[in-house]
Amino acid sequence: MIPIKFWSKELSVLKKTAIQKISDLTAQLMAKGTLIAPVKEEAGFNFRQISDAKQMDLNFYNTLMSPKSAFFPQTEDFVRYDKNKSVLDAQCVDLKPGPVFLFGVRPCDVKSFEIMDIHFSGTGAVDPYWKKRREAATIFGYAFDLNSPADPADFYQTLGIGAADPEGSDIFMTKKGDELLLKAITTKGENVLAGLSSLTDASADEQKCFDDTVTAGRSFKTRSTCVDAKVIAKKLEDIFLKTEFWEKVSDACLSCGVCTFVCPTCYCFDICDETLFSHGVRRRVWDACTFTDFTLEASGHNPRTKVYQRLRQKICHKYSFHIRKYGVISCVGCGRCTRNCPVNIDIFSIVDQALKE
Numbered sequence: 001m002i003p004i005k006f007w008s009k010e011l012s013v014l015k016k017t018a019i020q021k022i023s024d025l026t027a028q029l030m031a032k033g034t035l036i037a038p039v040k041e042e043a044g045f046n047f048r049q050i051s052d053a054k055q056m057d058l059n060f061y062n063t064l065m066s067p068k069s070a071f072f073p074q075t076e077d078f079v080r081y082d083k084n085k086s087v088l089d090a091q092c093v094d095l096k097p098g099p100v101f102l103f104g105v106r107p108c109d110v111k112s113f114e115i116m117d118i119h120f121s122g123t124g125a126v127d128p129y130w131k132k133r134r135e136a137a138t139i140f141g142y143a144f145d146l147n148s149p150a151d152p153a154d155f156y157q158t159l160g161i162g163a164a165d166p167e168g169s170d171i172f173m174t175k176k177g178d179e180l181l182l183k184a185i186t187t188k189g190e191n192v193l194a195g196l197s198s199l200t201d202a203s204a205d206e207q208k209c210f211d212d213t214v215t216a217g218r219s220f221k222t223r224s225t226c227v228d229a230k231v232i233a234k235k236l237e238d239i240f241l242k243t244e245f246w247e248k249v250s251d252a253c254l255s256c257g258v259c260t261f262v263c264p265t266c267y268c269f270d271i272c273d274e275t276l277f278s279h280g281v282r283r284r285v286w287d288a289c290t291f292t293d294f295t296l297e298a299s300g301h302n303p304r305t306k307v308y309q310r311l312r313q314k315i316c317h318k319y320s321f322h323i324r325k326y327g328v329i330s331c332v333g334c335g336r337c338t339r340n341c342p343v344n345i346d347i348f349s350i351v352d353q354a355l356k357e
């Protein structure tokens with residue numbers, strides 16, 4: 001499992017750059033490896049590989065899709081084969097990622113990587129694709145703007161995550177007026193910062209501002225309710241068979257899977273073969289427990305044919321089963337599922353209602 005990185009104020013000198021000159025920093029990072037950063041697109045911001053220094057845009061609240069695809073792409077080929085040849089001629093796709101800089105990740109999304117590490121590299125079976133990408137990446141966390149209110153869908157404060165928490169990042173960034181302040185949180189981050197000549201040392205005032213932002217982020221308001229992990233896990237177990245509750249909260253659900261695809265902590269996938277004439281690939285693709293055929297068995301039996309059963313699975317997995325198995329809630333309160341659900345289903349209010357049942 002990738003170890004959790006804790007923040008030490010003393011670790012390194014604070015660096016800075018003028019936001020107007022961010023393309024100098026972008027160009028330097030691109031020269032050293034692959035840069036993945038927020039890019040403005042028609043539907044909203046998304047993390048994309050940058051090919052031109054001017055593409056990166058830090059005027060975003062949060063991205064539409066989470067940054068998980070940097071480590072867990074929506075589709076990924078594992079094996080390529082030729083049906084006319086022996087199975088021994090099948091080629092495993094060998095991943096050798098060079099340095100990757102994942103830039104501008106909000107603290108709640110940084111936290112999601114630690115939760116995903118549990119599944120992909122922390123429980124015995126290690127996914128080499130996830131692990132290699134994680135190890136190759138330097139994460140530049142980026143504080144939310146504390147001068148603007150949180151998006152109404154967000155509730156990361158409920159889950160104990162601050163709007164400017166540096167933990168989990170390699171380098172953490174805050175904004176001070178027209179300047180971007182950058183602090184190394186890990187040794188990996190320190191080495192990267194040391195090689196960026198476009199940065200200059202920040203002043204003592206700017207250091208104080210950085211520390212104050214981190215502290216203020218801890219009391220920054222998002223939607224909040226008192227969620228004790230053990231209490232909610234038990235509560236959901238108690239009402240698991242209360243069908244009328246689950247039917248009521250899932251009444252509008254379309255089983256579209258959007259809430260899963262945008263979620264930074266959803267990790268279900270399917271393995272499928274795709275062939276064209278004699279050539280084939282064995283591929284991993286994202287899946288969603290809200291899809292009608294997610295639990296369809298080869299016999300034709302499907303244990304979750306009803307919408308309420310599937311939404312119940314999603315909520316209970318994140319807020320009950322995951323706690324029982326790994327001790328942590330599998331949700332970081334990023335609000336994406338609520339913001340993007342076509343029928344306004346809101347996981348926060350379902351959890352809140354469940355607590356009152």
Ligand code: SF4
Pocket residue numbers: 259262263264265266318330331332333334335336337338347
């Ligand atoms: S369940 Fe919703 S709020 Fe929680 S991490 Fe996933 S998208 Fe974010």
Ligand code: SF4
Pocket residue numbers: 252253254255256257258259260290340341342343344345
């Ligand atoms: S809760 Fe909303 S986003 Fe999720 S599957 Fe149902 S309709 Fe789609």
